[in-house]
Amino acid sequence: MINVLIVEDDPMVVKFNKYYLEHVGGFQLKGVAASAEDAFKILEEDPIDLILLDIYMPGMDGLELLSQLRKTDKNIDVIIVSAAKDSASIKKALQNGAVDYLIKPFEFERFNSALSSFKNREKFMNSSKNISQEELDKLLLHNEKPSNLESFPKGVDRNTLKLVWDKILEIKDTAFSTVELAVLLGISRVSIRKYLNFLEEINVLKKELIYGSLGRPIYKYKLLKSNTNFINRYL
Template sequence: MIKVLIVEDDPMVSEFNRRYLEQVGGFELIAMAPSVVDALNILDHQEIDLILLDIFMPGMNGFDLLAQIRKLGKGIDVIVVSAACDSQSIKKALRYGAVDYLIKPFEFERFNTALSAYQDWATMTKGQEKLSQAELDIRLLRPNPVAVPSELPKGLTRNTLKTVWDNIQEIKERSFSTEEMANRVGVSRVSMRKYLSFLTDIGVIDMEVIYGSIGRPVYQHRCIKPESNIIKTYF
């Protein structure tokens, strides 16, 4: 479980964030702090993995807390949840190391995407001393969950997508072709290409082109995030 601290001076917003957090799963809310001073006191006594942080609060603000966390060298990640949408605030938060930035008001889908992406990253890096370039690129090349669509593209259905994903899970240790997966699921190759393209877009599978000595290139796919929670939002 990822241990979370919510730092927010508005009780109503804190409650919304708490309810949203419960819906995602895999996260444990340790405390809710109405101020930076309260947050620092909690951090002195509790182990926290992730902070959901508002920026503008009475007294010390979110930037002050970010700076203090970095100064102390604490291994805590931060997702900013703020109404501040000016570029300077966003840039400043990112420079301080915020892993994501949610602009109020936002829908649950955006919150879920941010938390799921963070959970995937935390799972990938847990207990690993080294990462491959491919694993690192998953984070670096797709750092902004805003790019993940909240709805299925036109022509795709939830039931078929789940069937495709279940089949991918069965062979997740090896690569597969569009034709193989189409045969496993029982749909046309044209339809399967749409599903595989969507799964590639949301970052749970990867595609590579294999060139043989003769003939056309073969497109091979491989599951790169088998434990992803992002895919579950579409079922």
């Protein structure tokens, strides 16, 4: 497991980061800090492999925290998760060794991509003594080819698909709308719609037009239980 520290002073952002972290897999949240001072206290007490770091914080900001961290002997990676999108902040973060930079607000797919790439890199680095240029390029340029034989439509990610599918299986006897599933998962309606369209295309979901009490029609989806095995090739 990769030990993670979230450094963020916005409770709502902390809540979403925790939720997303739980659904990526392979990561263990060791602590949450609302300031650089609190973060350094946790770093002294717990072994941390990765910090999800905000920039805008009271007192010492995230960039200064990152700079101070690099002056220590701690071998800790950092992914910036911040609303700061000016080129100076991004450049300084990368110069100080941030392995990725997520600009708020972002979709789960981008968060998942950042964490999955980090996890794959760590696994590969820990299992290899010598690395070829081709292998290094795959790690640095994120151009790994999918291991599955089946291809995905643009915008559909395997890990997010599994997250959506698991939630659908939980509510398998209940028809649901795009909005209802989006709320349950904390993912935008636009993103959810891509996955529901895909699941409908491979014939594991059926879409029906239902009229509410006020006569306003709404599309709802129902699981086709007899076809659930169709999705296994994609997961």
